[in-house]
Amino acid sequence: MIETVFQSADLPAAERFDTVRDLMSSASAPMDVSSEHAADLLVQQRDLQLDAVRAWTMTIQPMTFHRSEKLIERSDPATFNICLLLDGTMTRAWGAGHAVYHPGELHISDSSQPFELRARSADEAVSCVGAEIPKRLLPSRSERLIGHPLSGRAGVGALLAQFLTRLAEDTGCYRSADGPRLGLIATDLTSALIAHHLDDGHRPPPDTHRRTLVLRIRAFIQHHLADPDLTPRTVAAAHHISLSYLHRLFEGEQFTVAAWIRHQRLEHARRDLADREFLPTPIHAIAARWGFTRPADFTRAFRTTYEITPMDFRRRALQPSR
Incomplete structure (x- = not known):
């Protein structure tokens, strides 16, 4: 939000x-x-x-x-x-x-x-x-x-x-x-x-059921972003639907299920990196807080998405002038 x-x-x-x-x-x-x-x-x-x-x-x-x-x-x-x-x-x-x-x-x-x-x-x-x-x-x-x-x-x-x-x-x-x-x-x-x-x-x-189900799935994903085992398969199982049906639900969305999970994790991590409250928290701990268990994977995904490393982003975001 x-x-x-x-x-x-x-x-x-x-x-x-x-x-x-x-x-x-x-x-x-x-x-x-x-x-x-x-x-x-x-x-x-x-x-x-x-x-x-x-x-x-x-x-x-x-x-x-x-x-x-x-x-x-x-x-x-x-x-x-x-x-x-x-x-x-x-x-x-x-x-x-x-x-x-x-x-x-x-x-x-x-x-x-x-x-x-x-x-x-x-x-x-x-x-x-x-x-x-x-x-x-x-x-x-x-x-x-x-x-x-x-x-x-x-x-x-x-x-x-x-x-x-x-x-x-x-x-x-x-x-x-x-x-x-x-x-x-x-x-x-x-x-x-x-x-x-x-x-x-x-x-x-x-199509009300489909729309409602998509929104319910999005809320479920938001609530479980910190779980490193959160995957499209676990999302489908939690909602008692098949994996193929889950993918069909997201065909008209901006992201696939897996891409949306990754996007939300990165957005939450980026928010924390720009927050002075989390300045004492190491970058790898922030990554783990949002489901990234391997720091190298987090750094690679962050740099690919935002064209800057997490360290450089935090440094720029927390500059006194900003």
């Missing part, structure tokens, strides 16, 4: 709007932005990467977001972004559609569809929380709810709203292994909300 925080107040007033515009333009789903507060724009945003799901919270001065066909052609991550408005109002226009959102309401955006979103507030502060989820993890007819206001005050909507709000508030108490589990909860609650409004009788789409 990776957390990033951006606060425009940390920048000189004259640089804030240009920085925010550049960040929005370089996002995985880029957008143009404009604001009457461009001279000294205030924006606060926190992102939590929960495996395939990104949870976020944002407080902004009045702004307008625009995602055009041209920007979609440039980059489309194929995600749905579900947003819960906490303060202020939002007005959204897309195609022939138009909607206004008030505090306590949820709405869904599609990264593949153009839209314009205007965020306004009498107190000059608009705040919201949300989650960006790959389309492949949600019901196939989700696009029917794009843009429509959904209640976050009762029923499944309230459960999702409470989860997103607490997730944004309590980031300091989570561990890295919690990421996939929290991502699974966000996906399940969003799927339940969509099914409720589509009146599907809560029937899951045909």
Whole structure:
């Protein structure tokens, strides 16, 4: 689980709007932005990467977001972004559609569809929380709810709203292994909300079992990274599936099972190497902490992945200037 925080107040007033515009333009789903507060724009945003799901919270001065066909052609991550408005109002226009959102309401955006979103507030502060989820993890007819206001005050909507709000508030108490589990909860609650409004009788789409199983396997791997005997075969056995079926489950993923285990181990080790708390811990002990029993294998894998040795990476990461 990776957390990033951006606060425009940390920048000189004259640089804030240009920085925010550049960040929005370089996002995985880029957008143009404009604001009457461009001279000294205030924006606060926190992102939590929960495996395939990104949870976020944002407080902004009045702004307008625009995602055009041209920007979609440039980059489309194929995600749905579900947003819960906490303060202020939002007005959204897309195609022939138009909607206004008030505090306590949820709405869904599609990264593949153009839209314009205007965020306004009498107190000059608009705040919201949300989650960006790959389309492949949600019901196939989700696009029917794009843009429509959904209640976050009762029923499944309230459960999702409470989860997103607490997730944004309590980031300091989570561990890295919690990421996939929290991502699974966000996906399940969003799927339940969509099914409720589509009146599907809560029937899951045909591939729900596959998606849920993949997320459960990812959570299992995260929890057992320190076990040097963790292999695709042991993962398959723990979930009572064949090894060949496990490999088929990951055919559409970015990594194979073995590659994802190695990638997660390296990422956790890299994080520890950059943490001053672990400075007294030898590199080989950090490697062993994440399942690498042979220091030479760890060094080789680290250098191949990051094009730097673990020792040089630690030295650079812990330089006082950084």
